[in-house]
Amino acid sequence: MDILRKIIEPSLESALADIGVSDDFWKKALGVSREKSQGDLSLPCFPFAKQLGQNPAEIAEQLASSLSGEFDVAAVGGYLNFKAKSEWLARNVMSIDSAPGNTEVLIEHTSANPNGPFHVGRARNAILGDTLVRLNRLYGNEVRAEYYVDDMGKQVGVLAWALSNLSKQQVDDILDDADSINPRWAGKKDHETVRWYQAAQSLRSNEGADDIEEAIGKLVHASEHGDDAVLAQFEQAYKPVLDGMLETLSRLGIEFDTFTKESEFVVNGSVSSLMERLEGLEIHGVADNGAHFLDLGQRGLKGKTDFFYRRGDGSSLYATRDIAYHMWKWQQCDNLINVLGEDHKLQAKQVGMTLTELGEKVPNVMFYAFIKLPEGKMSTRKGNVVFMDDLLEEAKAQAASVVRELRSDLTDDEIDLIAEAVGVSAVRFNIVKVSPEKGFTFRWEEALSFEGESAPFVMYSHTRACSIASKVGRDANFESTGEIPDAMHELLRVMANYVDKLQQSITENKPHIFALYMLELATAYNSFYRDCHVIKDGAVDEFNYAISEKARELLRNGMTGAGIIPLESM
RNA sequence: GGGCGUAUAGUGUAGUCUGGAUAUCACCUCGGCCUUCUAAGCCGAUAACCGGGGUUCGAAUCCCCGUACGCCCGCCA
Numbered sequence: 001m002d003i004l005r006k007i008i009e010p011s012l013e014s015a016l017a018d019i020g021v022s023d024d025f026w027k028k029a030l031g032v033s034r035e036k037s038q039g040d041l042s043l044p045c046f047p048f049a050k051q052l053g054q055n056p057a058e059i060a061e062q063l064a065s066s067l068s069g070e071f072d073v074a075a076v077g078g079y080l081n082f083k084a085k086s087e088w089l090a091r092n093v094m095s096i097d098s099a100p101g102n103t104e105v106l107i108e109h110t111s112a113n114p115n116g117p118f119h120v121g122r123a124r125n126a127i128l129g130d131t132l133v134r135l136n137r138l139y140g141n142e143v144r145a146e147y148y149v150d151d152m153g154k155q156v157g158v159l160a161w162a163l164s165n166l167s168k169q170q171v172d173d174i175l176d177d178a179d180s181i182n183p184r185w186a187g188k189k190d191h192e193t194v195r196w197y198q199a200a201q202s203l204r205s206n207e208g209a210d211d212i213e214e215a216i217g218k219l220v221h222a223s224e225h226g227d228d229a230v231l232a233q234f235e236q237a238y239k240p241v242l243d244g245m246l247e248t249l250s251r252l253g254i255e256f257d258t259f260t261k262e263s264e265f266v267v268n269g270s271v272s273s274l275m276e277r278l279e280g281l282e283i284h285g286v287a288d289n290g291a292h293f294l295d296l297g298q299r300g301l302k303g304k305t306d307f308f309y310r311r312g313d314g315s316s317l318y319a320t321r322d323i324a325y326h327m328w329k330w331q332q333c334d335n336l337i338n339v340l341g342e343d344h345k346l347q348a349k350q351v352g353m354t355l356t357e358l359g360e361k362v363p364n365v366m367f368y369a370f371i372k373l374p375e376g377k378m379s380t381r382k383g384n385v386v387f388m389d390d391l392l393e394e395a396k397a398q399a400a401s402v403v404r405e406l407r408s409d410l411t412d413d414e415i416d417l418i419a420e421a422v423g424v425s426a427v428r429f430n431i432v433k434v435s436p437e438k439g440f441t442f443r444w445e446e447a448l449s450f451e452g453e454s455a456p457f458v459m460y461s462h463t464r465a466c467s468i469a470s471k472v473g474r475d476a477n478f479e480s481t482g483e484i485p486d487a488m489h490e491l492l493r494v495m496a497n498y499v500d501k502l503q504q505s506i507t508e509n510k511p512h513i514f515a516l517y518m519l520e521l522a523t524a525y526n527s528f529y530r531d532c533h534v535i536k537d538g539a540v541d542e543f544n545y546a547i548s549e550k551a552r553e554l555l556r557n558g559m560t561g562a563g564i565i566p567l568e569s570m
Numbered sequence: 571g572g573g574c575g576u577a578u579a580g581u582g583u584a585g586u587c588u589g590g591a592u593a594u595c596a597c598c599u600c601g602g603c604c605u606u607c608u609a610a611g612c613c614g615a616u617a618a619c620c621g622g623g624g625u626u627c628g629a630a631u632c633c634c635c636g637u638a639c640g641c642c643c644g645c646c647a
Contacts, residue, residue, distance in 0.1 A: 028588055035591080044590045046627065056627090079591065113647075153647050262647095291645045303573035304643050311645045318647050342641050345574060369576080369640070402610070422610090434583065439576065439640060445597095446582075452596045453583080456610050468607050508587095516584070519595075526611060535607050548607090570610080 001032065001040050001493070002500050003092050004084045007069055008041060015066045019059070021048055039074070039083035040493060046078055086484035089492045094478050094550055098499045098557070101140030101506075106333035107133050110249070110256075111148040113155045114242035116194035117185070118249065120386040120442050121371050121378035127431045128368055129339040130254040131511040131563050138561035139506050144333070147256045148325065149242065151234055152223035152263045153318065154216070159193070160230075160237035161216045162200035174199040185389055190244025193237075198380070224315045226266040248388050252424055253563060265324040271316045274324045278309055281357055287312070296353050307350045322351050327360055336363040337509060341370060342437075366509045368436035374443060386442060395423030398448045399456075403570070421565040425455035428563040433515045453519055455564045461522035461529075462559060465552035466568040468534050472545060482543035487524075487531035491551060494524040498554050502561070515562050518555075525551050 009027065016026065026043060033042040045056040045063070052059060056078030064075040070088035074081045109129020112122050133145045150156065166174075175198060185191040203209055204216075222230040249255070265271045275292070278284060283295045289312035297305030309320040329336055340348055345367060352362040372378060378385050400419035403410065410418075430447045434440060450456040484492075497517065505514035534545045559566045 029590080031588095031590090033591095034593080038591080042591085044628095046590065049627075077591065150647065155647065287645075289645075293645085301573095308645050313645085315645090317645070342575070344642090346642055347647095349574090367575090372640090399610095406608085406610070437575065438583085441582090443582090449597080450610055452610095454596090454610085457596095460608075460610050464608060464611085466608095471607060512584085516595080523595090529607075530612060533607065537606085570608080 001084070001496050003496055004040055004071065004082065004089075005030065008071060008082055011067055011069055012043070012063070015063050016048075018066065019048075019062060020052055033081060036490060036493070038076070038079070039072070039081035041082045043080040043082075044078065045080060084493070084496075086489050086492070087481045089489070089496060090481045090484065090547070093492050093495045094546065096495065096498060096550070096554070098138065098502060099140030100499075101136065102142075103136075103335050104142045104144075104333045105136050105335045105337060106144045106146060106329055107136070107337045107339070108146045108148055108329070109133075109339035110254075111150070112245065113150050114238040114245060115155050115159050115197050116241065116380060117188075117190040118245045118388045119378060119380070120388060120391055123252075123388055124368050124371050124431055124436070124440065125339050125341065126249055126252070126254055127428050127563070128366065128436055128511055130252075131428075131432050131515075131561075132337060132339070132366070132506070132509060134563060135502065135506050135511060135514055135561045138557060139502055141335075141506075144257045145255070146258045146260060146329075149238075149259050149261045151231065151238060151261045152220075152266070154220055156234045156238050157216050157220040157223065158200045158204070159197045159241070160234050161212070161219060162196035163193070163237045164233070165215075166196060166199055171195050171199040174202050182387075182390065184393070185387075188244050188247070188389070189240035190242075190248075191387075191389075193241045193244075194380070221315075223263065224266065226263065228267075231263050231267075248392075251392055252388070252428060253565070260325070262318075262321055262325070265321050265328070266316065270324045270328065271321055274327070275310050275316065275320065277358065278354070283357070290314075294354060294357070296350060299353055299357070301349065301353060304346070307354065309354075319347055319351055322347075323354055323358075326351065326355060326363060327358075329363075330361055336361070338363050338365045340365055340367055342367050343370075364509060366436060369439045371431075371440045371442050374441055378442075391427060391447065392423060394444070395427050395448055396420050397423075399423045399426070399450065402450060407570075418567060418570050421567050422450065422456050422459065422570065425459060425564040426450060429455035429458075429515065432511045432563060433519075435510065435512045456570070458518050458522040458555070458559060458562075458564055459567055459570055461525045462552065462555040462566050463568060463570050464529055465525065465548055465555060468545070468548055469552060470568075471535060472540055476546040476549040477542065478546035478550075480543065482541065485531050487527040488544075488547060491524040491528040491547065494520050495551060495554055498558070502558075511562070514558070518558050518562050518564070521551070521555060521558065525555065 013024070026047065029047065030041055030043045033039050045060045048059050049056045057075070060075035060078055060080045063080055064073050067073045070085045072083045072085065107129060110126040112118070133143050136143045175195060181191050181195065203212055219230055223234055278294065279292065281294060283298045285293050285295055287293065291308055291312045292310035293306045293308040295305055296307050309317055311317065348365050355362055373384060373386065375384055396419045399422035400415055403415050403418050427447055433453060501514055501517040505511060532544045534541055534548050556566045
């Protein structure tokens with residue numbers, strides 16, 4: 001609660017100076033109270049005890065009696081508890097205006113290899129990344145969401161080879177219908193094309209596939225040297241798959257502003273000029289067969305210290321292109337954020353250290369742990385996989401059955417609209433609400449939960465506020481405050497934290513902080529809804545309505561930021 | 571073997587960077603609330619800091635030693 005902190009600190013500072021405390025180490029000790037009955041902010045007075053030679057309880061008493069302002073202050077067991085005065089809080093909350101941001105942010109996320117349908121394992125990146133995009137926009141930052149397309153190398157090479165060498169019949173024979181396509185997705189290109197990829201992978205794992213391996217190797221080699229024809233062939237192969245994936249992402253509400261192809265940096269020469277620069281670095285080294293590396297051990301890297309950026313044949317590696325890509329990205333923004341799986345930690349460290357060595361800035365990276373299934377790691381090959389398309393269908397179906405049960409007054413079209421919004425929001429929220437570095441096990445039951453800590457919980461509070469607004473049928477006018485019961489004070493308190501939480505969430509790149517905050521906001525609104533009626537005996541309580549409307553505004557904006565669709569009715 | 575990360579009620583989680591009061595929230599279980607703005611809601615009860623040392627007036631939080639699990643250690647992407 002920064003607004004309260006701002007008025008407490010100055011008066012506390014002078015009160016402390018009066019009793020002989022001069023440094024300001026206490027400023028970070030002044031924190032949010034643990035228990036709301038204790039107030040809004042609390043200051044433990046134990047640290048002053050030694051310095052002043054008095055016991056903490058006495059010090060707290062003394063301070064309490066000398067402080068006054070738009071807050072109540074009480075000394076309890078060595079703590080000084082501050083509570084904002086309700087009217088003051090209400091006036092401040094009514095004038096909350098978020099969006100002080102003015103930074104140009106480039107956020108790269110998802111960037112999944114375009115070789116098959118989007119599955120839940122890949123979803124954590126996309127959902128976290130997109131939430132970061134939304135939160136930054138909500139804060140007022142200028143954001144560009146970027147997808148880095150891996151359009152060269154082995155994976156695409158295999159796909160391209162398969163598409164130009166295998167017929168549909170051959171593919172069906174090879175896969176032996178083991179993972180036959182779900183009829184629901186027949187015609188969706190990512191689901192169809194992945195079968196060619198799978199068939200090729202199956203052939204490659206057989207004995208005596210040397211000729212295939214050689215053919216693919218040739219393609220990959222050509223792509224890495226920037227061969228236009230091969231790159232065009234690759235693009236033709238992956239484009240339909242990528243389009244299918246983007247269709248899925250779009251259903252999740254995830255869109256990108258720009259797509260940048262990895263091959264660009266080979267073709268335009270920036271990779272080769274980068275390699276020349278790297279060769280001039282102090283920590284540069286050359287292996288027996290002519291491969292080049294940097295000895296990052298000299299810069300403090302532990303574990304594997306040699307970072308290879310150039311093969312013996314002179315071609316670049318993935319990480320090398322990534323460095324060129326980063327240098328290019330830094331030319332276009334003030335802040336650079338990447339969303340990466342934890343398997344990329346070493347790689348990102350190497351890229352970062354190399355950028356530092358070149359005098360460039362290091363990007364902010366949000367790492368996340370993988371999503372696995374209760375049966376173990378997700379694997380398309382083993383069929384141990386949940387496709388996002390299937391999850392979204394299931395979520396929608398579940399939501400539809402709930403709506404149908406609760407709302408007999410709605411038409412099928414209305415139910416369909418609500419179910420889609422609830423399904424998508426629930427799936428996203430289930431993932432954003434936990435901190436990224438935590439291991440995540442996907443469970444259908446949790447993904448499809450519409451109660452408690454879920455998107456529909458927040459959506460529901462918002463529709464209640466909407467329902468009130470539509471009953472009143474006009475805008476609120478806030479002129480004077482009225483009675484402020486506990487439930488309203490609590491709502492005001494939570495609302496007052498809106499900007500703080502949003503800011504914290506984006507500066508620390510932790511979407512879950514804001515997601516959990518939205519649950520708090522909805523919870524507080526629900527209690528307010530119970531205790532502070534807007535419409536009483538047909539008359540509108542103007543003050544309560546004003547608070548309800550402000551809460552509705554924050555709910556709606558916050559939901560958009562958290563990736564929850566703000567319905568007006570559900 | 572080395573590097574990095576994670577460990578909190580029966581389950582899932584917040585808090586850990588920046589040490590403070592009876593450790594957050596939800597699910598489950600048990601009990602209560604629909605003649606007033608949508609009960610996908612509200613109110614109440616039960617229940618947890620991986621183990622061992624240390625620092626401190628005070629440790630879930632900081633330091634050391636373990637244990638378990640995950641990721642990484644390609645001239646792959």
